[in-house]
Amino acid sequence: MADSAAEARIDQALVARALLGDDRRAFEQLVRRHQGMVRAQLCRLLHGDAAAADDLAQETFLLAWRKLDQFRSEARFSTWLHRIAYACFLQACRTKSWAARHAQDDGMEHLPAPARAMDLQLDLARAMRHLSTAEQAVLLHCVQLGMSHDEAAYVLAMPLGTVKTHATRGKAKLKTWLAAWHGAANEERVP
Amino acid sequence: MNTIHDDNIDALLRQSFDGPVPDAGFSERVMQQLPPRRRPSTWPLAAGVVVGAVLCLLSLHTSPLWRAGWHGWLVGEWSSSTIITLSMMAGMSLLALGWTLAEADDH
Numbered sequence: 001m002a003d004s005a006a007e008a009r010i011d012q013a014l015v016a017r018a019l020l021g022d023d024r025r026a027f028e029q030l031v032r033r034h035q036g037m038v039r040a041q042l043c044r045l046l047h048g049d050a051a052a053a054d055d056l057a058q059e060t061f062l063l064a065w066r067k068l069d070q071f072r073s074e075a076r077f078s079t080w081l082h083r084i085a086y087a088c089f090l091q092a093c094r095t096k097s098w099a100a101r102h103a104q105d106d107g108m109e110h111l112p113a114p115a116r117a118m119d120l121q122l123d124l125a126r127a128m129r130h131l132s133t134a135e136q137a138v139l140l141h142c143v144q145l146g147m148s149h150d151e152a153a154y155v156l157a158m159p160l161g162t163v164k165t166h167a168t169r170g171k172a173k174l175k176t177w178l179a180a181w182h183g184a185a186n187e188e189r190v191p
Numbered sequence: 192m193n194t195i196h197d198d199n200i201d202a203l204l205r206q207s208f209d210g211p212v213p214d215a216g217f218s219e220r221v222m223q224q225l226p227p228r229r230r231p232s233t234w235p236l237a238a239g240v241v242v243g244a245v246l247c248l249l250s251l252h253t254s255p256l257w258r259a260g261w262h263g264w265l266v267g268e269w270s271s272s273t274i275i276t277l278s279m280m281a282g283m284s285l286l287a288l289g290w291t292l293a294e295a296d297d298h
Contacts, residue, residue: 036211
């Protein structure tokens with residue numbers, strides 16, 4: 001918590017330097033500090049399309065540079081960046097339809113029984129793709145990127161209650177689809 | 192009962208997340224694309240202030256309240272016109288001060 005507050009203060013100082021002195025090196029520091037998570041966020045949203053994620057991440061940082069004077073300290077700088085990145089992703093989806101390209105139509109009533117531990121990760125990735133776009137986005141931001149529900153609501157421009165509902169529903173679906181793994185794990189434990 | 196807890200799902204999701212992507216020249220590419228920042232021009236604000244002040248003076252010039260207040264202030268007489276005029280000026284100044292402080296706080 002203290003680390004996160006210190007990081008936020010460093011970001012604010014860098015933003016102030018970038019704005020007041022038109023300091024490009026301060027903005028470069030901000031890019032270096034946050035590019036990793038922004039690209040990871042976009043890569044996940046685009047189902048692993050790293051090239052497209054990099055294009056959108058670049059667009060995100062160029063937008064952040066242009067709109068830096070609109071940054072208010074009501075959210076952390078990293079959260080503000082993730083919000084811009086998500087808006088860029090939605091815009092790209094409207095024009096390029098990644099969602100349609102990655103859509104799969106195989107059934108997901110229950111995934112097959114486990115073979116190896118590695119398969120669990122593959123099944124989880126497959127199950128994630130069968131969640132609704134909103135559920136995927138909420139689980140990505142709340143669980144994998146470690147945001148609070150409030151921060152996720154800010155990034156995704158959703159009401160807080162909707163974020164909580166999507167998180168609960170998404171996890172419930174994953175539990176149902178991955179139930180075979182739990183049963184098999186129990187059987188392995190029984191002599 | 193074959194149930195998976197939320198904590199298990201959370202742990203699985205976190206395990207499947209690879210974490211931050213290594214830079215690999217990305218930041219340099221972004222910095223090369225960065226356009227020069229456009230400075231917001233200040234002339235519209237200055238022009239607005241001047242036009243507003245001139246219009247205010249023109250509209251108040253013929254007002255008997257303003258004339259009486261101004262006259263009273265010059266001769267050091269605290270008439271009701273003088274007090275009303277000065278109170279209005281003080282109120283406007285306080286509003287402008289509050290607005291400026293609020294804007295400065297946002298930045």
